[in-house]
Amino acid sequence: MTLTTPQGFRAAGVAAGLKSTGALDLALVVNDGPAHSAAGVFTRNKVKAAPVLWSQQVLTTGRLRAVVLNSGGANACTGPEGFQTAHATAEKAAEALGCAPLEVAVCSTGLIGKQLPREAVLAGVEAAAAALGDDALSALAASTAIMTTDTVAKQSAYTDVTGWSIGGTTKGAGMIAPSMATMLTVLTTDAVVDAPVLDEALRAAVRVSFDRLDVDGSMSTNDTVLVLASGASGVAVDPSAFTTALTALCRDLAQQMQADAEGVTKRITVRVTGAATEDDAVTVARTIARDSLVKTAIFGSDANWGRIAAAAGYADAAVDPDRLDIVMNGVLLCRGGVAAGGRTDADLSGKEVLVEVDLGLGAGAADILTTDLSHAYVEENSAYPS
Amino acid sequence: MTLTTPQGFRAAGVAAGLKSTGALDLALVVNDGPAHSAAGVFTRNKVKAAPVLWSQQVLTTGRLRAVVLNSGGANACTGPEGFQTAHATAEKAAEALGCAPLEVAVCSTGLIGKQLPREAVLAGVEAAAAALGDDALSALAASTAIMTTDTVAKQSAYTDVTGWSIGGTTKGAGMIAPSMATMLTVLTTDAVVDAPVLDEALRAAVRVSFDRLDVDGSMSTNDTVLVLASGASGVAVDPSAFTTALTALCRDLAQQMQADAEGVTKRITVRVTGAATEDDAVTVARTIARDSLVKTAIFGSDANWGRIAAAAGYADAAVDPDRLDIVMNGVLLCRGGVAAGGRTDADLSGKEVLVEVDLGLGAGAADILTTDLSHAYVEENSAYPS
The missing domain is CATH 3.10.20.340 (ArgJ beta chain, C-terminal domain)
Known part of the structure; x- marks a missing residue:
């Protein structure tokens, strides 16, 4: 019922030492293919975190092999040094996975304005690559590693009778608004979908799900929603059926975020x-x-x-x-x-x-x-x- | 140092029974002339309280003899019955003062969506007309009668070396924003100023004072700022000097509102x-x-x-x-x-x-x-x- 429900995906969550508590704080999600189409939606805040700037570049290719996500620091308002950290993170993951850095997206969440400890991040990426698994526990570790003030890990999945599925995870509890939230979301599918269809489906789904969640009107510097398609089911989906299922999944994740929002009593x-x-x-x-x-x-x-x-x-x-x-x-x-x-x-x-x-x-x-x-x-x- | 600092004005505040606590809740401010020019600025909320709809009509004449203000009820979302209450309030004041209803503005503040007890309001207007005075205590009673969650009465005045002055009072503590606040403000002056100059000066002053106070982003249904000029000093002021003084006075009142905002600690x-x-x-x-x-x-x-x-x-x-x-x-x-x-x-x-x-x-x-x-x-x- 999560990121690894669709075939072709592995995930991991490790403690890289970014959170002072020693909790899980770095996640890696890998698409093992055979296909690697991808799409992304990012914050419209003019102050964009370094990983957003990096991942926006990456997504212009419509292709992703992996995503590295960390909590414990937003890597926003960190200038060229922060951008280099995001870049080095992608390089390290590419090295471990045998792909190109431009096939790796990076997402961060946490306090704005502090440099991430680069060496700790890179060591975390290596540890995560060694820990990858396609089981539910590995997916849960990834979902847990991206939590900030969230109190529960948020996961969802949908399996279609025709043999393909979608999985997803999200985090976000405060600074949630106009368009998306301080939220990081990764969605996976084993359907056969090319990047343009994926992009259109993602935009349609986000518009009526994450974009309609507004906890406090604050728009984050780091909001990112990514969808990765492995094609591993071999099932070519009808775009409209796929969009419907993706929308339902995004709504479910948005409702989980609402239920776990900071200080919520109603x-x-x-x-x-x-x-x-x-x-x-x-x-x-x-x-x-x-x-x-x-x-x-x-x-x-x-x-x-x-x-x-x-x-x-x-x-x-x-x-x-x-x-x-x-x-x-x-x-x-x-x-x-x-x-x-x-x-x-x-x-x-x-x-x-x-x-x-x-x-x-x-x-x-x-x-x-x-x-x-x-x-x-x-x-x-x-x-x-x- | 208040509404009655300028010559030609009287004020009163009475307990009309609109607040269950028995506190002062109805104020009357009267311009005894010789001139009666006036200007007003009102909420831009599309849901306008009945007294706002009434007073906007009145102000098209650029002339005011008196203002009735009440706390204990906003008279907003009250339909035709609420409008009739505002109208009857002006008629009662006009009768007591010997002027036309169209020379009387009405302002209300308090809970939205409840009819005001009309008979209590009208009796309060009569009592206030009987209690009018040009002393500081009468002005303080008027300033006190418009308080809701305010903890202190807010007053200000300015006297120019050339012999004219401005006075003012305001209330407002929550629902304070985009443009003005749940605020009612009455400004008085004995300068000789005609209505068009008064209007221009008021808009210029409000734009950089009340319009720049934003406690919670909420715009009220009842916001009203009125200025009444009696001309009693006989001094014809330079419009720009008058605008400067009016702006400073409005800024002082806005700062008093900020200091007394709901729940403020900083x-x-x-x-x-x-x-x-x-x-x-x-x-x-x-x-x-x-x-x-x-x-x-x-x-x-x-x-x-x-x-x-x-x-x-x-x-x-x-x-x-x-x-x-x-x-x-x-x-x-x-x-x-x-x-x-x-x-x-x-x-x-x-x-x-x-x-x-x-x-x-x-x-x-x-x-x-x-x-x-x-x-x-x-x-x-x-x-x-x-």
């Missing part, structure tokens, strides 16, 4: 319907999902729909205040922009909160997944090790 | 210089000021400049990661996008934090005032009475 889905366009629906849902007053009210189990109305009203989208309907956990609270009663009936005491906003203007609809803003979020982020 | 100034344009400087400063990870790090006195770099990088403005310099409380932490050391030297343990970001691209500069994100913010906003 999982919130903001569902906007009746928007003039889908883009408007996303904008309104995201604005509500990011509003600190909405998030703190839900933390307090308070059906304070007025804050939701106010957030909808300042979203950069078409909103008619007189057509606004708001429902929380099934209870109509606001109809046509005016209180509809029911406020005391809305029970938000559970862990799941569904906020439904109907703008009454058109057919645009979107869900954004978010979390509440709790004491634990403040605690975790004010105490994150410097 | 007052943060984000100063961006070297931007391509002033708009870019505002955008980058605002993005940093709103970033939950930056705000929680500062709450924890952690000079986590990497989060500042990341926030600058996702701001919708021209940013070159290789030209980014970051200084916190005087200590250079990042130069040309790379760690400059000094992290342990930056002392953020005090109540004032200055974040300086030089983009190295041009001459655009701007300050945004904000606060940290603390346990107290979460507590106050999850427990705000429903």
Whole structure:
């Protein structure tokens, strides 16, 4: 049920000494082929980590043999020295695997602004290459090695009746937003898919999964989603069936990230319907999902729909205040922009909160997944090790 | 040192029973002339409270005799009934003062989505009209009656050597952002200024004061800033001198709001210089000021400049990661996008934090005032009475 569910992949996770705790902190995922098509989606932050700059170059070839991922340091804001570290990491993996450095992507996560200890990383790559396995435990070690403030490893897989499968892992708990998160995701498949189809499927899947998760509105310097296709099943998939399965898998991973977000006490889905366009629906849902007053009210189990109305009203989208309907956990609270009663009936005491906003203007609809803003979020982020 | 510092103004604050605590909750400010020019700036939220809709109509005349303000209820999302309440409030004040309803603005603040008890409001207006005074105590009562989660009344005044003065009061503690805040501000002056000059001066002052305060990124349904000019000093002011003084006064009131923001433990100034344009400087400063990870790090006195770099990088403005310099409380932490050391030297343990970001691209500069994100913010906003 993970990275190594599809045929043709091996994985490893080792402790390279990047985390002071001695926990697993370096992962290697290898595509043994026969095919090596790949695609990637990266952060849109203008401040890009060194491994992002490296991996973007690599992905222009549409081809990947392996991915090295580390926690314990983002290798962002590290200048030429940091870029050399990312490059040396790819070279070391290429040497160990017998491929070219340009076939190796690199991903990092952790504190921004500190150089990674290069020798420790390179030794870790060697150890990981020696530890590669196609079993579930090896995959779990890789998934565990990329965790930062995550409390659980996140894995998923899908096997199609026609004989191909997809696997994946992700990490991310804070700095999660506009488009993706401080998240690193690796997806594997043994379907026969060429790089252009893979690229298109990945973009379509990310758009409605990771891009619709917004924990705190912060966009990371390191966000990366990679998909590697080995073709080892020998099954040539229909692109649309593949996209559907990949989207479902990405949604599952995004939900796992939501459930494990920093300080989460409630999982919130903001569902906007009746928007003039889908883009408007996303904008309104995201604005509500990011509003600190909405998030703190839900933390307090308070059906304070007025804050939701106010957030909808300042979203950069078409909103008619007189057509606004708001429902929380099934209870109509606001109809046509005016209180509809029911406020005391809305029970938000559970862990799941569904906020439904109907703008009454058109057919645009979107869900954004978010979390509440709790004491634990403040605690975790004010105490994150410097 | 307040609303009644300028000649020609009276004020009152009474307990109309809108707050369950029995505290002062309704204010009346009257301009006794001889002139009655006025200007206003209102929220850009598409969901506008009934009193905003009413007062916007009133202000098209450029003329005001009086303002009624209440706390204990925002009269937002209250439909036609709420609008009738705002209208009836103006009518009652007009009757008591012997003027036209269209010469009376109305402002409300408090919970969104609940009808105000109309009879209590109207009785409060009558009581306030009977209590009007031009003394400091009457002005303080008015300033106190508009408080919600504010912990102190906020007042300011300026007297010019040439014989005219400006006074002002404001309230606002949460839901403070993009453009103004959940803030109600009334400014008075006895200078001789006609409505068009007043309007231009107000817009110029608001743009660099209230519009540059951003506590939590939330834009309220009720934001209103009004300025009333009595002409009672007989001094015709130079528009530019008046704008300068009005701007300084608005900045003072904005700083008072920052200092009293919900859950504040640190007052943060984000100063961006070297931007391509002033708009870019505002955008980058605002993005940093709103970033939950930056705000929680500062709450924890952690000079986590990497989060500042990341926030600058996702701001919708021209940013070159290789030209980014970051200084916190005087200590250079990042130069040309790379760690400059000094992290342990930056002392953020005090109540004032200055974040300086030089983009190295041009001459655009701007300050945004904000606060940290603390346990107290979460507590106050999850427990705000429903």
